[in-house]
Each structure stands twice: as C-alpha cells, then as structure tokens.
Amino acid sequence: MADLNRLQKSLGYQFQRLELLEQALTHRSANSRHNERLEYLGDAVLGVVIAEDLFHRFPKAPEGDMTRMRATLVRGVTLAEVARELSLGEYIRLGSGELKSGGFRRESILADAVEAILGAVFLDGGIEACKPLLLNLWKQRLDTIEPGAGQKDPKTRLQEWLQARKKPLPTYEVITVTGDAHNQKFTVHCQVSALEEPVMGEGSSRRKAEQEAAGKVLEILQV
Amino acid sequence: MADLNRLQKSLGYQFQRLELLEQALTHRSANSRHNERLEYLGDAVLGVVIAEDLFHRFPKAPEGDMTRMRATLVRGVTLAEVARELSLGEYIRLGSGELKSGGFRRESILADAVEAILGAVFLDGGIEACKPLLLNLWKQRLDTIEPGAGQKDPKTRLQEWLQARKKPLPTYEVITVTGDAHNQKFTVHCQVSALEEPVMGEGSSRRKAEQEAAGKVLEILQV
Numbered sequence: 001m002a003d004l005n006r007l008q009k010s011l012g013y014q015f016q017r018l019e020l021l022e023q024a025l026t027h028r029s030a031n032s033r034h035n036e037r038l039e040y041l042g043d044a045v046l047g048v049v050i051a052e053d054l055f056h057r058f059p060k061a062p063e064g065d066m067t068r069m070r071a072t073l074v075r076g077v078t079l080a081e082v083a084r085e086l087s088l089g090e091y092i093r094l095g096s097g098e099l100k101s102g103g104f105r106r107e108s109i110l111a112d113a114v115e116a117i118l119g120a121v122f123l124d125g126g127i128e129a130c131k132p133l134l135l136n137l138w139k140q141r142l143d144t145i146e147p148g149a150g151q152k153d154p155k156t157r158l159q160e161w162l163q164a165r166k167k168p169l170p171t172y173e174v175i176t177v178t179g180d181a182h183n184q185k186f187t188v189h190c191q192v193s194a195l196e197e198p199v200m201g202e203g204s205s206r207r208k209a210e211q212e213a214a215g216k217v218l219e220i221l222q223v
Numbered sequence: 224m225a226d227l228n229r230l231q232k233s234l235g236y237q238f239q240r241l242e243l244l245e246q247a248l249t250h251r252s253a254n255s256r257h258n259e260r261l262e263y264l265g266d267a268v269l270g271v272v273i274a275e276d277l278f279h280r281f282p283k284a285p286e287g288d289m290t291r292m293r294a295t296l297v298r299g300v301t302l303a304e305v306a307r308e309l310s311l312g313e314y315i316r317l318g319s320g321e322l323k324s325g326g327f328r329r330e331s332i333l334a335d336a337v338e339a340i341l342g343a344v345f346l347d348g349g350i351e352a353c354k355p356l357l358l359n360l361w362k363q364r365l366d367t368i369e370p371g372a373g374q375k376d377p378k379t380r381l382q383e384w385l386q387a388r389k390k391p392l393p394t395y396e397v398i399t400v401t402g403d404a405h406n407q408k409f410t411v412h413c414q415v416s417a418l419e420e421p422v423m424g425e426g427s428s429r430r431k432a433e434q435e436a437a438g439k440v441l442e443i444l445q446v
Contacts, residue, residue, distance in 0.1 A: 048267040
C-alpha cells in the first residue's frame, strides 16, 4: 500500500486514528476488518452534506430538482471519479482473487472506498471534519451542477457511459403492448453486454418504458 | 392550527425561528411557502442520525443488516407513526382540496411533515439540536429493533399493513414461467385494492417473484 501520508495530504485531513483510514481502504476480500460498515456510514454522511449544500446553493430549486442533483452527485460513477482523483487504486487492499478484477467490479470497489473514507473521517473527526473535506472534493462538481436541464435522462446516461468504456450500445426491444389505444402499457427489454439477462422496463409509452429499463440497468451497474 | 408551543414541548425543542416550524407544517396545497424543501433536507438528516446510531448500537452487525434496519426506521409507515404520536394532524396546514383526503394520501402527508420538521430543526439549531430530538422520538423503536430476523419480508409487511387498515388481502397470480427446469424465471402480478393496476415482480422462484412484487407495492404506497 502506498504512503498514507500522501493520501491524507490529498484529502486535506490528518487522522487521529490512522487505523480507521486503513480499514476504509480494506476490501472485504483482503481482511475480515474490512470497509463495508464504514461505507454504510459514509453513504449517509455524503447524503446529508450534499443535501445541505444544494439546499443553500439553490434557494429556489424545488425538492425534485435537488433530489435529482443529489443523485447525480452521489452515484457510483461520480464516486469512482473522486476515487481516481485521489489515486485510491494505489492504496486499496484487495484479496488475491480481486486483484485482477477490472471494469465494472473495479469501479464499484473504488466508489465504495470513497464512501468508506468519508465514514472513517466522520468517526475520527465528526461531521465538522467531514464537511469541509467533502465539499472540497466535490467543489468543482457542486460549482457546475445546475437544476433541471443539466440532469440527463437514463438512456442518455447509459449510452454515454458505455461509449466512454468502448462497450457496444444497448439494444431495446418491445416485448408486449397491452391495453386500449388510449391506455397502453409497453414492456421493453434493454440488453447490454455487461449483463447476461435483459432488464425489463414498463411505461405508458415506448420511450418511458425504455427510460425505466435504462434506469434499472444503471442501478444494477451502480452507475 | 393548534398551539405551536404545545408541539414544541412534545418535540423537546424551542425554535429560534418559529417561521421554520410553520413552514414545515405547511403542505404545498395550502401555500407557496410549503414544506417540500425542508422535507428533502430532513430526509437526509434522518438518514445520517439513524445510520450513526445503528453503527454504534450494533458494533458487529454487517452493513446489510444495518441498511435493512435503517430502511425499517425511516420508511413512510414509521414516519406516519411518529406523526401520530406528535398529533401532527392537528397542526398541518392543508389546502381545501386536501382537507378531505384520507387513507394513503393522508399518511404520506403526515410522514412528509415529520421529515420537514427535522429539516426545520436542522436549519434552526444545526445537527446538534436535531440529533437528541430525533433519537428521543425514535428511542423506543431503536431500543427494540434487531438485526436480521426482526426485519419482516415484504409480503408479510404488506399483509399486516392491509390488515391493520381493514383492507382486502393482496392477490398474487403467476403470469409467465420461462426458462429450463433448473433456470426458471417467474413473473407474477400482485393486486391490491388500493392500486388500479397490478404490480409485477420477477424472480427465480414463485416466492421470490411474489416478494419482489410485494416490495414494489410497498414502495408505491410509501409504506
């Protein structure tokens, strides 16, 4: 594992109990003293700090816009970005079975470690230590996010995410259409190469059903 | 609206800015200065305070157990219970169109108001004021919750919830079974009188598909 002092410098935080940082960087495949409980705590801390910042930053935004912005800021792909900015890959302890894992699995391990670090800082220094650290790591993202239009729909997000990883685009297929002409229900399958099974979506239009299916795929991939 | 001093006594908290409490009790049907933004904030505050308490209360519980316990403690039906304990129904300001609403809709208005009050206390007194108040309101629930077995499955929860409201029990129907004998996929519909459309669930067994469908119904009903 690389020098933890360097990581603490990147975080802008010196741990009193360095073992908490070590635990936050330990995947369950490496040791029984792993980071999953810290990740659970960090997820909640991240949620409240981002929620409070957006609340004050956008004093007129309706609740729905704030919820969508928060979802964008805390989702897996954002966390994995933060992890890369911190070069977390150099610090994480993985079991031998996990060392070779790439792609989706690796992204999710990195994302989880970011939450675990936030949980560790919360335990070590309280919410007062967590807040400036977190707002600093998220600063550029918070400064550029906007309510409404900036939030992309699930199909667009899925397409962009797959393209960025040079994966084939998803295919959508209408499976059934039921109901009268004015009250139709569409069921579609969305298939992506990363998942063995197609994922189903339902909606009152083909477009809505496809959006729902794409959203579920994003959830499964923890994007 | 009933006397806010009485409510503040029940909460164990005196607001410096009483207008925040007033706003927390104002449904969007009553006034443009309504409680939805406060509810968004309160939801996040509730999440982190409960997460932290469970983390320390169950030092050996795995992350999955803590996540399930937290879900039980913050879900709509629990919030509506807290609302009734505080007699929030006497304080909430509703528009004339909403005054008559009963059942599910009313439960959800009550639940949202509890989150909005937590958001208001957070703005007025910070997390330090919020934490004791919230832990006091949730004390009995936190003292009795247990990891694992105590968390009921979705079908049981749905049945109990409907029985408590003297509603007909849900019906489950297998719609399709696909795949080989050792790799089957079941699709079922769950129908409840409160929802016009049946809700679909999928799974590798009939039981799992029914559980998934019941879980979705609970989500839709905000239970």
